Amino acid sequence: MLLSATQETKTDLLKDLGLNEEQPFYSLDKLADADSRYLRDLRVNLKTAIAGETLSPKEAYLLALAAAANEENVTLISAFEEKAKENGATEAETAEAIACASLLATNNILYRFRHFAHKDIYEQLPARVKMNIMGNPVLSKEFFELVSLAVSAINGCERCVAAHEASVLKLGATEQRIFDAIRVAAVVTGLSKIVN
Template identity: 40%
Template sequence: MSVTELKQALPDHAKDIRLNLSSVLKTEGAPGLSQEQIYGTALASAYAADNVAFARQVESLVAEQADEATTNAAKAAASIMAMNNVYYRFLHLVEDEEYGRMPAKLRMNVIGRPGVDKTDFELYCLAVSAINGCGLCVQNHEKVLRQAGLGREAIQSAVRIAAVINAAATTTRFAA
């Protein structure tokens, strides 16, 4: 599958999403990110967007460029953030510091050993957390990325990819 084919699946009312897909999936449209980071972020975002058919299309798009480790890390980011985003959004929303002092007692080993570069995995987690709407996780992943030396432009690029992939997944879910 190509970006053109992915765009063609979108109806006319989603012309802006089509144009944005053309942009954010290339290094010129995602400043600060490598093509591998772009594809890993797009894939993690597609897994988080709750549209299996669209996720398969994105898998097909990145298949020749993303290796198995990147694909597995994208799946792991979507999976672990599905859990963490619920738990940490709860902590944030209840505004009770006592919960924050309690151990989470949730296994999160993949964050320490994701199978890809730690910065890349953090990008994937940031994108998924943005889609899932967990402010606490977004703040923490952004902070880790900045500490790792990523600039604001690269971080913004990852969130833009998440936004466009999420919009495309939503559009194709109800387009038929």
């Protein structure tokens, strides 16, 4: 049976992710069945984000893993963890990317609340959230902060984005590297709506 160009793109996207082509994915299948040109855009967006100029493949896949964990997308968590390992990530590094997403989800809620509430009392109360992982990460301090920035951007915490961006720059990252990380986070967040 001859596949349409859109069906071929769906198959290629699943191969890119190392996912079973026979597994049903409701949203992805719906787009393929409707011959949606968006599938090609999605595949190209993922490929170009992962191939960012300033990120190694290992870093790009660890960022993708953190974004997938933030989105609670088990399918993509598994796929990006495998891709990160194929590119040299250790078990400890993949675990830390997932842990970072969890910690930042916590912090993003607390700091967004403080920002939105506009009350001094909330600024003065201790957060009482353990963050030992940030002090001595398995990932480099710069990369941990970069992942923290990307997850904060996904979660829309303005205060966290500003703090982590300043920290990443202080640790030697460039604006291009930051933007490459944010692109990975953005594309994976969009992908998680289609492949789930």
